[in-house]
Amino acid sequence: MQVIGIAIGLAYGLGTAALAVIGFLALRFADVAFATSVSVTVGSLIVLGFLLVPLAFGTDDTLDPRAFSLLGVPTTRLAAGLALSALIGVPALAIAIVAVAQIFTWTRDPFAAFLALVGAVLIVATCVLGARVTTSVAAFLLATRRAREATGLIALLVIVSFSPVVVLLATVDWARDGLRVLRSVAAVAGWTPLGAVxxxxxxxxxxxxxxxxxxxxxxxxxxxxxxxxxxALVAWMLVTPQRESRKRAYVGLGWFDRMPGTPAGAIAARSITYWLRDARYHTSLVAVPVAPIVFVVALSVAGVPGNVLALIPVPAMCLFLSWSIHNDVAYDNTAIWLHVASNVSGWADRLGRVVPALLIGVPLVFIGSPIAAALYGDWAVLPSLIGVSSCILLAGLGFSSVISARFPYPSVRPGDSPFNQPQASGTAAGLIQSLSFFAAIIVSMPALAFAALGLFVNPAWHLGSLVAGLLIGLAALVLGIHWGGAIFSRRGPELLAFTLKN
Structure with a gap:
């Protein structure tokens, strides 16, 4: 399997390098300004990738400097040897091909060709040595599970945060303004360590x-x-043992002391503990504050007025928050046997699982709505903001209570990286996610309609949006908890069998 993996990686690496070679050869016949813009921008991204990918996701560091700590090799010689050994591998081969290809782009005069030749050596050395440094940092600092989870979460947050940038780039008229944008990027990147070479x-x-x-x-x-x-890193790692996770001393039962001594209270305490400590829940919650930013950026580019955009974030955050528990049973994995063996009531299980989302969502609605109304510039919209946001939150939690009991699908196992999402057969998982996501919006249509009437017809309709949103949301939540509870009680053995298989 290792040989097969190497062959696949080599095919991908050489294929990507071949595309880069074709591109750099084509730039030889392009205008100098255009060739500069493309090569510097692409090159800077390549160097950035070599630096960040090992640090963000971690790799198996076969030649860890600590493995040579008992051999008595001088630090400088060991550091040089390990750096040279990094030249053997698919990434080093791919970047070497790309570095040689960029020489042909600048064979326009002898001095440019000489600098390109020197630059090719520097490109390979910088990328390989940079990857060597970040790989060792990742292997040393990310030895504990908590460190890996925290780094993975930060990496995901950074990646998701670039979504507004992608939206902005998608709106650029590349036929008319593309060269100007590339020139601006290359002008800045060319003076940074990433693009100078x-x-x-x-x-x-x-x-x-x-x-x-x-x-x-x-x-x-x-x-x-x-x-x-x-x-310096090699010298430090040679005399420093591998990091180990420190055991924490806990006093009392935590949230189990704070919640009522009932089945629903115990499950709520367990769910809150999961939300606070489990990286899988942290990953899901990343989308809650970031998604509204993407919506606002996209709509602002489309020309939506700024005061109208202020009405979007709170309902959008409530939507993603309520959607985050639509596969909560699968997150339990085999721990679901506790619920089945103790014959806990289905409605108690459903009620306990929505408590963490309510503890976040209710303050979000009642704190965020006044802020949004102030940014909008008219306090008359406050009832509609509370009504629509509450309806989406409560109805979404009700639907998620049903969906997670009736249609669970494979999810990340406890202790695994949040990026290790198992494959789900067929299109069931996608349909389930879409159903649980859009159902809350559909049920909230009356509150949304009253809010629209309040904005465009008569402000008195805002009160109707508040009443309709609260009534519909509460009804959907209560119905979802009881309906989902009945399904959970009936399908307990099937749910346990599902978690055992997945």
Whole structure:
């Protein structure tokens, strides 16, 4: 299987490198300004990828410096040997091919070609040594499960936070403004350690030898800093044992002391503990504050007025918060046997699981709605904001209570990385997610309709939105808890069998 993995990785790496070679060869015949913009932007992203991917997701560091701690090899020699060994691998081969390809782009005059040749060596050395540094940092600092979970969560948050940037880039008229955007990016990246080595031959080709030498100096200085950092890291790891997770001393029963001594209270305490400590729930909650940002950016680009955009975040956050428990049973994995063996009431199970979302959602509605109304500039919309947000939150939790008991699908197992989502057969998982997501919006249509009438016809309709939203939301929540509870009580053995298989 390792040989097969290496073969697949080699195929992907060489395929990607081949595309880059074709691109750099084509840039040889393009205008200098255009070739500079493309090569510097793409090159900077490549270097950034070599630096961040091992740190964000971690890798199996086969040549960990700590494995050589008993051999008595001098630190400098060991650091150099491990750095050279990193040249053997698919990523190093791919970046070497790309680095050689960029030489052909700048064979426009002897000085530019010379800088491109020197730059090729610097590109390979920077990428490989940078990846070597971040790989060792990841292997050393991310040895504990909590550290890996925290880093994975931060990486996911950073990735999701780039969604508004993607939305903005999608709105650019690339046929008209694409070159201007690329030039702006390349102009900044060319003076950073990420893009300086790619920009030096471009400056020479543009007739700017002083700028070319200055950027070459930046690239050399960055490589020197990487080497010093790598040597210091090797020296530190040789005398430092592997990190171990510290055992925490807990006093009392935590949330079990604070919640009522009933089946529903015990399950609520257990669910709150999960939400506070389980990285899988943290990953789901990342979407709650980020999703409204994506909506607001997309709608602002479409020309929606700023005061109208203020009405979107609170209902959107309530929607994603209520949707986050639609597969809660699958998150329990085999621990669901506790509920089945104790013959806990189905409605108690359903009620306990919605408590964490209510503890977050209710303050969100009553704190966020006044802020949104103030940003909108008219306090008359406050009843509609509370009504619509409450309806979406409560109705969504009601539907999730039913969906998680009737249609669970495979999810990340306890202790696994949040990125290790198992494959679900067929299209069932996608349909279940879509159903649980849009059902709350459909049920909330009366409250939304009254809110629209309040905005465009008569402000008196805002009170109707508040009343309708609260009544419909509470009814949907109560019905969902009882209906989902009946399903849970009836399908307990099937749910246990499902978690055992998945």
């Amino acid at each position: 790619w920009s030096a031959p471009a400056e020479a080709a543009a007739g700017e030898p002083v700028l070319a030498l200055a950027k070459l100096a930046i690239a050399l200085a960055f490589l020197g800093l990487l080497w010093l950092g790598w040597r």
